Amino acid sequence: MKKKKNTSANDNFAAKCKVKKVGILTGGGDCPGLNAVIRAVTKTLIGRYNVEVIGFKDGFRGLVLNQTKRLTYMTVSGILDRGGTILGSSNKDNPFHFGQMRNGRMIYSDLSRQTMQTYRKNNLDALICLGGDGTMSIANDLIKKGMNIIGVPKTIDNDLMETDRTFGFDTSVSIVTEAVDRLRTTAASHHRCLVVETMGRYAGWIALEAGIAGGADVILIPEIPFNPSLVCDVVDSRFSHHKHYTIILVAEGAKWEGGEMVVERTVKDSPDPVRLGGIGKVVATFIEESTGVESRAIVLGHVQRGGTPTAFDRVLATRYGYRAAELAAAGDFGKIVCLKGSDITEVAITRVANKCRTVPLDSPLIKAARATGTYFGNEPEIYTKKRRRKRMPVEAG
Numbered sequence: 198m199k200k201k202k203n204t205s206a207n208d209n210f211a212a213k214c215k216v217k218k219v220g221i222l223t224g225g226g227d228c229p230g231l232n233a234v235i236r237a238v239t240k241t242l243i244g245r246y247n248v249e250v251i252g253f254k255d256g257f258r259g260l261v262l263n264q265t266k267r268l269t270y271m272t273v274s275g276i277l278d279r280g281g282t283i284l285g286s287s288n289k290d291n292p293f294h295f296g297q298m299r300n301g302r303m304i305y306s307d308l309s310r311q312t313m314q315t316y317r318k319n320n321l322d323a324l325i326c327l328g329g330d331g332t333m334s335i336a337n338d339l340i341k342k343g344m345n346i347i348g349v350p351k352t353i354d355n356d357l358m359e360t361d362r363t364f365g366f367d368t369s370v371s372i373v374t375e376a377v378d379r380l381r382t383t384a385a386s387h388h389r390c391l392v393v394e395t396m397g398r399y400a401g402w403i404a405l406e407a408g409i410a411g412g413a414d415v416i417l418i419p420e421i422p423f424n425p426s427l428v429c430d431v432v433d434s435r436f437s438h439h440k441h442y443t444i445i446l447v448a449e450g451a452k453w454e455g456g457e458m459v460v461e462r463t464v465k466d467s468p469d470p471v472r473l474g475g476i477g478k479v480v481a482t483f484i485e486e487s488t489g490v491e492s493r494a495i496v497l498g499h500v501q502r503g504g505t506p507t508a509f510d511r512v513l514a515t516r517y518g519y520r521a522a523e524l525a526a527a528g529d530f531g532k533i534v535c536l537k538g539s540d541i542t543e544v545a546i547t548r549v550a551n552k553c554r555t556v557p558l559d560s561p562l563i564k565a566a567r568a569t570g571t572y573f574g575n576e577p578e579i580y581t582k583k584r585r586r587k588r589m590p591v592e593a594g
């Protein structure tokens with residue numbers, strides 16, 4: 198009798214697979230969940246499709262300079278819960294405007310042709326890029342040069358178009374919320390106004406969600422320019438209602454009416470050179486000088502991007518990584534995976550590149566926050582009766 202061939206399910210998957218070798222890179226600022234995506238992509242491609250996987254080090258820098266790391270089941274084992282990225286990342290290196298030191302001077306040149314050579318030299322059939330809008334803009338330009346790319350939406354800022362949630366955002370919101378919980382007790386003990394500055398660039402998602410979760414009294418976001426006098430009125434009004442402390446969350450991109458965003462520094466060789474920061478201090482100083490309430494600014498900074506991803510982000514990252522691997526195996530390129538409601542789907546990268554998803558002014562989140570007593574610094578009708586509290590001396594030490 199003829200022996201029946203034992204065809205496993207994975208042989209069937211592999212037979213249908215359109216790719217043999219796939220690269221991965223992590224671009225832009227790091228965020229919790231990058232390793233979970235790398236793991237999901239690698240395990241799916243190797244385990245299901247028998248595809249070879251390599252990583253490029255430090256974002257597009259590794260792709261330009263051909264600096265690689267082989268990814269295997271072993272190298273991605275045990276990294277699900279690890280923050281950062283095992284590949285390294287960079288929010289500076291752009292193959293189309295690549296900076297290199299020559300004779301002590303930084304020289305910029307278009308190394309996109311060299312980048313395409315790296316891709317071909319490594320016999321890649323596709324590249325999976327984990328990143329935000331800057332990474333997707335570069336990815337889009339490389340697609341035009343003939344590269345097969347699949348995007349995965351990463352950023353704590355949650356500001357990528359076409360997706361309801363980027364991975365990393367949930368972790369960041371949890372970190373800020375925990376900080377607010379801790380700050381509330383010290384603010385109450387010292388009768389202070391604490392102004393917590395969050396990251397988020399031009400979108401207020403982190404401040405908004407952490408502000409709601411932490412029960413902030415005022416949330417200031419870039420989408421709603423604020424009137425600083427009205428913010429002071431909230432502080433005054435709380436004191437007159439025996440709430441002797443105030444918690445304000447201010448997104449780094451927030452600005453007052455007619456004012457500009459506060460820029461902390463510019464990073465010359467970055468695709469988006471502006472680094473925001475400092476509005477927290479400006480707001481705290483204004484409040485202290487106007488109301489006499491001792492005020493302090495707390496800048497959470499890169500703490501918001503560090504450490505272990507939440508369970509939500511690990512699950513989301515795993516679902517994104519799995520879907521990106523499936524798209525690669527199907528030869529369905531030029532797409533970015535995204536979350537719509539509770540479903541993972543994908544759209545063309547062109548719909549995401551060079552765009553920013555800010556908080557809509559009619560967001561249900563803003564409505565819920567207002568309904569539960571949070572102000573956004575633009576509600577004049579609330580403060581018809583101004584009550585200035587007696588100045589409290591600023592405590593020493």
Ligand code: F6P
Nearest residue numbers: 226352353354396397398472473
């Ligand atoms: O995009 C992520 C982000 O953390 C922003 O929220 C912040 O404005 C920026 O990156 C900070 O960049 P860097 O790591 O270069 O200071």
